[in-house]
Amino acid sequence: MSAATHLEQMAEIEIQKDDKAYEEERGGGGGGGLATRPACEPQPSGDPRDRSNPYYDVARHRMLQVIGDDNYGRKLIVFSSCCMPPVHQLDHQRLLEYLKDTLDQYVEMDYTVVYFHYGLRSSNKPSLRWLRKAYGEFDRKYKKNLKALYVVHPTNFIRVVWNIFKPFISYKFGKKLTYVNYLSELREHLNYQQLIIPLDVLRHDERLRAAQKVGPAPSAKTPPPRPPLPTQQFGVSLRYIREKNQQAVIPLVMSQTVSYLTEHGLKTEGIFRRSVRVQLIKDIQKLYNLGKPVSFQELGGVHVAAVILKTFLRELPEPLLTFGPYQRVLDLVGEEERRGPRSWSSLRVATCKQIVESLPEHNYAVLKYLITFLHTVGAADANCDANRDAGANCDANAKCGANQVSQDSLVNRMSASNLACVLGVNLLWPPQGSVGLAALVPINIFTEILVEHRHAVFR
Numbered sequence: 402m403s404a405a406t407h408l409e410q411m412a413e414i415e416i417q418k419d420d421k422a423y424e425e426e427r428g429g430g431g432g433g434g435l436a437t438r439p440a441c442e443p444q445p446s447g448d449p450r451d452r453s454n455p456y457y458d459v460a461r462h463r464m465l466q467v468i469g470d471d472n473y474g475r476k477l478i479v480f481s482s483c484c485m486p487p488v489h490q491l492d493h494q495r496l497l498e499y500l501k502d503t504l505d506q507y508v509e510m511d512y513t514v515v516y517f518h519y520g521l522r523s524s525n526k527p528s529l530r531w532l533r534k535a536y537g538e539f540d541r542k543y544k545k546n547l548k549a550l551y552v553v554h555p556t557n558f559i560r561v562v563w564n565i566f567k568p569f570i571s572y573k574f575g576k577k578l579t580y581v582n583y584l585s586e587l588r589e590h591l592n593y594q595q596l597i598i599p600l601d602v603l604r605h606d607e608r609l610r611a612a613q614k615v616g617p618a619p620s621a622k623t624p625p626p627r628p629p630l631p632t633q634q635f636g637v638s639l640r641y642i643r644e645k646n647q648q649a650v651i652p653l654v655m656s657q658t659v660s661y662l663t664e665h666g667l668k669t670e671g672i673f674r675r676s677v678r679v680q681l682i683k684d685i686q687k688l689y690n691l692g693k694p695v696s697f698q699e700l701g702g703v704h705v706a707a708v709i710l711k712t713f714l715r716e717l718p719e720p721l722l723t724f725g726p727y728q729r730v731l732d733l734v735g736e737e738e739r740r741g742p743r744s745w746s747s748l749r750v751a752t753c754k755q756i757v758e759s760l761p762e763h764n765y766a767v768l769k770y771l772i773t774f775l776h777t778v779g780a781a782d783a784n785c786d787a788n789r790d791a792g793a794n795c796d797a798n799a800k801c802g803a804n805q806v807s808q809d810s811l812v813n814r815m816s817a818s819n820l821a822c823v824l825g826v827n828l829l830w831p832p833q834g835s836v837g838l839a840a841l842v843p844i845n846i847f848t849e850i851l852v853e854h855r856h857a858v859f860r
Contacts, residue, residue, distance in 0.1 A: 408565045409529060415558035420522045426608060456499040460838070462486055464496075465503060468835045469826040470715060471591045473676040474708035475548055476512040476823075478504070483520020483601045493531050497538065503838070504543055506822060509814075510674030511548050515587070517598070519554045519605045529565065536566060544574055548676060551590065553581045554605060583610060590679075592715075595835045632692030636716045639763055650766050654689055658697075658710040659774045666703040667778060668812045673711065673823045675704040685709055714771075714827040721768055722829040726756045730829060734843040753850045754858045768828075768851075769859045776855040778813065779820045821848035 454460050464484040471477045485491065504512075527535075552559060563570075563578075579590075584606045587593055629637050631645050634654050642652045649656075666672050681701065686709075688695050697706040714721055722730075733752060757765065815823075825848035830836050836844065851858055 408561055412529065412558060412561045412565065415556065415561055416521075416523050416526060419556050419558055420524075423520070423522050426605065454839075456495065456502060459491065459495050459499040462491070465500070465838060466597045466835075467503065467507070467838045467841055468597055469592070469595055469830070470711065471513045471549075472679045472682070473511075473513070473548070473590075474682070474711055475676045476507045476510060477515065477591065477595070478507065478512060479515045479517070479597060481517045481520070481599050481602065482525070483517065483599050485521070485525040487524045488526070491525075493527050496527075497531075497535050500535075501538065501543075504539075508543050508546055509819070510671065510823060511546050511676040513549045513551070513591075514547060515551045515553060515591070515596070517553050517602050518556065518559055519602050520599070521558075529562070532562070532566075536569065546674075547574075547577060549590065550578050551581050551587065552578065553584065553587070554602070554609070555580045555582075597835050597837065630690055630692075632690060634689040635686045635713060636718070638718050639721075639767060643763065650763065651770050652713070652767070654709065654713040655767065655771065657695065658706045658713075659770070661697045661706045662703060662710070663774065663777065665698075666707065666813075669703045670812065670814055672703060672778065672813050672815055673707045673820065674815075675707070677701060677705050677708050681705065682708060682712060686712070711824065711827050714824075720827075720829050721764060721771070722756075723760060723764060724832045726759065727829060727831050729756055730847045731840055731843045733847055750850060750854050750857050753847060753854070756847075757851070757858055758860075772851050772855050772859065775817075775820050775824070775852045779815045779817045779852055817849045817852040818845075820852055821845040824848060 462484050464481055466479040466481075468477050468479060559580075567575075581587055584593070584598065584603070587596070629641065633645070634642060634652065639652065643649060646653060662672065685695055685700060685705070697703075697709075729752075733749065757768065760768065822845050825844040826836050826841065828848060829844055831840075
C-alpha cells in the first residue's frame with residue numbers, strides 16, 4: 402500500500418469520526434443539541450435576493466461570504482462548511498466555477514480567507530479527487546495575493562488532508578495557513594463583529610470551550626475609551642471630529658492621506674490593493690489619536706497612507722453614507738440589469754444623485770471630497786464622461802484633465818470599477834450585521850457610478 406493510499410484511508414476514518422461527533426452534538430441530551438438543519442442563514446444584508454445570478458444554484462446555499470476588510474486592510478472571504486448541502490444536491494463543478502468567479506473579483510488585491518470547518522461530514526464532503534482538481538485550478542493568480550488562510554475548528558481530517566497535499570504545496574503557501582481552535586483567536590487578526598458566523602459554528606465553539614474548560618469567550622465588543630480624547634480621530638463620529646477641530650469640514654486623517662496620495666500615489670500600481678502590518682496601522686492610529694504628527698514618507702509611503710484612509714472610513718461609528726440609504730442602494734440594481742453588462746443610464750445616475758443629496762450636509766461634503774480624489778485616481782476618461790453628462794464639450798483643449806487621468810489609471814491599474822470593489826464596503830454597511838456577498842454587487846455599482854460620474858452626481 403502506497404503512502405498516498407494510506408493517507409486517503411486515514412482521511413476517510415477521520416471524517417467518519419467527525420460524523421459521529423457531529424451527530425452526538427446535534428442530538429445530545431435534551432435541548433442542548435444543535436439544530437437538525439445547520440443554521441447557516443446569514444444576516445439579512447447577505448440574502449441573495451434574485452435568481453438571475455448565473456450561479457444561483459450554488460450561491461443560494463450561502464456557503465461563501467465576502468465581508469469587507471480584515472485588520473490588515475485585506476478583503477475578507479469566508480467559507481462555511483456547515484452550509485454545504487449533501488453531495489447529491491450540489492454540482493461540485495459548479496461550486497468550483499462559483500468560487501473562481503467570486504475570487505476573480507478580488508485576487509488582484511491582497512485578501513484573506515476564513516474557513517469554518519465545522520459541519521463538513523461524509524454526506525457533504527467533496528471527493529479528494531475534486532480537491533486535487535480545485536487546488537490545481539487555483540493557479541498562481543489566486544495564490545499570490547492570498548495573504549492568510551485561517552482554518553477554524555480544525556479536526557484530524559484537515560491535518561491528514563494537508564499531509565496528502567503537502568508534496569504539491571509550496572513552503573511559502575504553507576506559511577499562510579493558521580489553525581484557529583476557538584473563535585476568540587480570530588479577534589487578533591479580524592474585526593470579529595464583522596464576521597457572518599453560522600449559528601451551528603457558534604454553538605460548536607461554546608461546546609469546545611466548555612469541554613476544554615477554557616471558559617466563556619471574551620466579549621466581542623471592546624468598549625471605546627470614555628470619553629474619547631479631544632484629539633481622537635479613529636472610531637469617533639464625523640461630528641465629534643469637527644467639533645474638536647475648529648469646525649474643519651474634512652477630518653485630518655482624510656485630508657492628510659488624500660494630499661499625500663495625490664502627490665505621491667497616482668502612479669503607484671495597485672494603490673488601495675495592498676495591505677500593511679497591523680502593528681504599523683495601530684501605531685499610526687495612536688499617533689493621530691494623540692494629536693501627534695504623522696509622516697507617511699517615513700512610515701512606509703503610498704500603500705500605508707491608502708490603508709490608513711480605508712481604516713479611518715471603516716472605523717466610523719456610522720458609515721460615511723450613513724445607514725439611511727442602505728436599502729435604496731441595494732434596490733438600485735434590478736434583476737434584468739444584473740444579467741447583462743453594466744450601462745450607466747441617466748436614470749440610474751439620477752437615482753444616485755438623489756441618494757447622495759439626501760445625506761446630511763457634512764457627510765455630503767466629506768463624500769464629495771473623497772469621490773473627487775478617487776475620480777482623479779481612476780476611470781481613464783471619467784472626466785470626459787462626466788463633462789458630457791453635464792452637457793459640456795470635451796475637446797483636445799478642454800481643461801478636464803482627461804489625458805492625465807488616463808495616463809494615471811493605465812499605470813496604477815485602478816479604474817472606477819476597481820476602486821469601487823476596494824472601497825465600496827468602507828462607505829456603506831447595514832445598521833446590523835455585515836455586508837453580505839449579494840449586497841456587494843449593488844454597493845460596488847453605486848460606488849462606481851459616484852466615481853465615474855462625479856460631476857453629474859455632485860453639485
